[in-house]
Amino acid sequence: MANAKSQILAHLGTTPPPEPLPEPDYTPLAFDDPLSAFARALEAAGGELRREKVDEILTNINPKGSVIDIRKSFDPEADPPAVLILAARLGVAENGAVWIDPQERYPRRWIPLAEMILIALDPAAIVATMHEAYAAIETDRIRYGVFLSGPSKTADIEQSLVLGAHGAGTLIVGLR
């Protein structure tokens, strides 16, 4: 297989680019009211922003199953909870996505296996676009991380949108 690598690379050449990477020549979208823009985009993605604290949302929902709040103490060996409460590093106004980076503190599988995801987001941590989002994340420290924009969804049967294809069917973002 070392042979395959050297053959492919011999075809392509491996000298570093003499020229710098192209720079963007446009000003990305900006929002007067990023929180409202985020709320609209999240709603379009099948999620929901509630302008209240996550703990209040949880009380209102009064879930039947187990709850794990990764902001508090938890047992990393526990089964995936019905409701998983995550803390987002940031939110993106243009698409309603939030950045979730577990840093292996809790198992990755909790995220796709939870029935409902509640996300605590600091409204001050909402950036306008993915450009700013990637500039803000420490991308060299990621092991596994995910931008979540609304719940899991599919439209593979006659273009009919169904939430909860595999992962959480409900995703609610609350304030910290």
Added chain:
Amino acid sequence: MRVALFVPCYVDQFYPEAAMATLEVLQAHGCTVEYPRGQTCCGQPFFNNGLLDEAYELAERFVALFEGYDAIVAPSSSCVATVRHRYGTLSDAERFAHICSHTYELCEFLHDVIGPERLRFERPFPLRVGLHNSCHAIRELHEARSSEEMTDPFDKIAAVLAKVPDIEVVPPGRDECCGFGGSFSVMEPEVSAAMGLDRIADHRSNGVDLIAGADRSCLMHMEGLARKRGIPIGFAHVAEILAGRIDPKECKK
């Protein structure tokens, strides 16, 4: 301005009235129009079907015939697109440069060179006209913004037509290909027909009296589909409306 009239081969034989209309419109707007003898084909079918040697020969012929004019104007955007975009890719690009940048589709010439404010069309045309902009007019000559592009909308052909007194220009719901596509029409007749019939239905759903466009080839295909099925709708080249060569009463049935 010394303008050469380029009449594509199929227009010459099947639609001479569109060519005559083009000539009259140009003359009415102060152009000295010449019709160089011996013109045949711009080479489009050969460029588009992978016969580059033949295409190149015809391009050479075209350049020899049309060298030295201030502008070359044709009642066909697909032929103009061939001259403008394909000739430049040939080896002797420099010789072609002037021809490439000075060959215009009629409405494009009227809009960009003469200028909309100086356009005068005398004869009213009090009908609803479905404007079928061909793909080459939209996506190669950029005479109108395509629905795919996220830029400010404009439509030079509609803007020119709008100068005709009493006309009502109606765009179709989709600015989609009519399915002619040159050899496509005979290599994929079923898909081609389905596309054309969809466009005709689109225009008819707007209650138009006739369908007009800057490419008689697209209209020829749609007209053939309509006639074969007895669909009652008329077709005309935009030049014929601009020149006042069609009687609106004849169209309204």
Added chain:
Amino acid sequence: MIDHAGAAAEFLGDRTRAKRHDEALWFVRQKRDAAAGSLPEWEALRSHAQRIKEHTLAHLGYYLERFETNARANGIEVYWARDAAECNAIVERLLAEEGARSIVKSKSMLTEECGLNPYLEARGYEVTDTDLGERIIQLAGDRPSHIVLPAIHLSKEEVGTVFHETMGTPEGLSDPEALTRAARRDLRGRFLCADAAITGVNFALAEEGGIVVCTNEGNADLGCAIAPLHIACMGIEKVIPSARELGVFTRLLARSATGQAITAYTSHFHAPRPGGRLAVVIVDNGRSERLRNESELLRCIRCGACMNTCPVYRRSGGHSYGSVTPGPVGSALRASADPADAGSLAFACTLCGSCDAVCPVRIPLHERLRIAREAALAAPTYAPKRRILKLAAWVVRDPRRLEWTAWLWRLADRILPGWILERLGGPWSRERTFPRPAPRRFSEMMEERNG
């Protein structure tokens, strides 16, 4: 040999299906328009994406090597495959090492291209496609007809029948929500006991040494988070310099594909999960050869926008292309790689140019298809077409010959009965009447005027 026109005619034979297909995809195209239109910088964003891809492809070896070094440093295993056979063999070896038998797979156009599923199934592995669209296709024993919407050609009733026969859902059940729930239940069990997960790669980050997978269902995340082994297969063109460039591509991908602002999951796998393995297979399979003359095609980020907008694709269905990737980009890829077999794909296009205008990385698709026609026309199948074109070229090379031809046509139009003219018109006349030659040609009128 692929007969696009024949297959398309068959597809169009079912009017209801064809109309639904056209309208469903046009609706997706309109959603794309709305999403793209929400960004004032859309056109500049496309140009920037094009420049980044051009830059990366011009220095592909460098970025791939950087990716490998950094991925290894993160604990990711990296393998290289020259072709499909090597890719499949590497995957099988990895599975064998882990003693894996049951595999959950999320969507990967590359493994489709390599025929990985049938390869593994023939060797006794149980492969489950987990993207709902692909699962439907797998259960139906069908082929995907679209790269983003694999089951777009099927009606909900047909999906209901497939699920009834394979999963025992109630007969006649065709509600998309109920069918999706049934598939979810069935697949959840398979996820929980899978030995390995196979995914594709949307982007590989050279600087960070990680891969990014974009899905709406979260099936990639689910598979990789449970199975002890994650194998990700990527074409060499998937690498980009760093996560910073994702700011550009994640803005373009879903908007172009489905009109969403971003996919529900944009998942970064930069290291194996604790106790698990993550292996990336980098596959060439003809790409480095392509880089020479048609590198534009390697910019493709597989959004499917060119399919949704293509008026021919919408009316002929994905299967008519007989290729893993259908539509404009698929035709351009296949027709140039294999003109003898796939020449008809180069002609399954009106050169309308709509695909170019939606492509998020500005691939000049209709120009590539036009160029592909040169080689296609040289194939024996097209000998008659070539002869007709050559004859036509001979005619129009000389104005006198053109005149004679016009004269002959006019004569035929006058003396021959309609049905013979129809016969002579061939495929043109099947659908349309012929235009009648005018009594006098324009050139004749001008001769009279001037002479």
